[in-house]
Amino acid sequence: MHIMEGFLPHPWWEIWFALSLPVVAYGVYRMNQIIKERRDTLPLLAVSGAFIFVLSSLKMPSVTGSCSHPTGTGMGAIIFGPWITSVMAMIVLIYQAVFLAHGGLTTLGANTFSMGIAGPVVGYFVYKLAMKSGLNLYVAVFLAAMLADWATYIVTSIQLALAFPAASGGVLTSLEAFATVFAITQVPLAIVEGAVTALMFKYIVQLRSDVLLRMKVVSPGTIESLKEASA
């Protein structure tokens, strides 16, 4: 989903920065707040950030014969919400832009928007909705992480299509071309990411369900029924 350095013309790179920076700024504020008020969540914050670090470094081959990478933002979005996750995603994107020539500093705004904001927002609401409709916790996590990953790549396609409308057919024709590259390649990767995130979430529930309960990520009833099922 990285839009390469210099590949977003004026005014698009400014627009995406203008949309992303306020979110990240508020995310920093929220992150400071949570670190001060709830020190017991700090390890989970580190694990969620590290999870993004690991997953976004794995470039995996897909059925389309090209490689892409998962985003890892689903877990942070479920536990800490999109605001804080946007900060963690931006840190990863800066690392990759500066040291790896992956993505770029001029496209950082757009990339933060797709990976750090759009994806996590989708993941967050999918999780809430799935839990409300009574799905199994891990199925909910799977769906949230998978769709967060996929939404990220859809948004990247939209960003590129808006900046490069086709001469004949305009934005929609471009969108089709970019979505062919990103969205289809991403389907198998998103499924794997969903499964791995669900597994990771299971370990966190096993070890620190108390923190998840306090943060209201899961309800006491959900934990009870999971414990009964495993007993």
Next chain:
Amino acid sequence: MKLELITLGIIVVFIAAFAYISSTQNHEWGGADGQAEDVISQLTGGTYQPWFHSIYTPPSAEIESLLFALQAAIGSMIIGYFLGYYRALAKMKEAATAAEQEGKSNA
């Protein structure tokens, strides 16, 4: 264990799909990010020139893979550390409660 097996199953299918496609078809397995560049040059008739270049580009594929591996290693280290820490913490709490109960029953 069920979730572990399901995840393993999904990963096996994923690898099998890759093995099948890479042995039956000819692909470059390049990055999707780079392919988007090709689409851009098709759409603009090759006129678009990036107006800014990466401030640092890894001098070789080896260095690049080193930095990617470093990224993954840092992340895994943090995850492993805290999950191990939590696990030990849970074990110690269990042991402490067990000892407490034993003390009560002796008294």
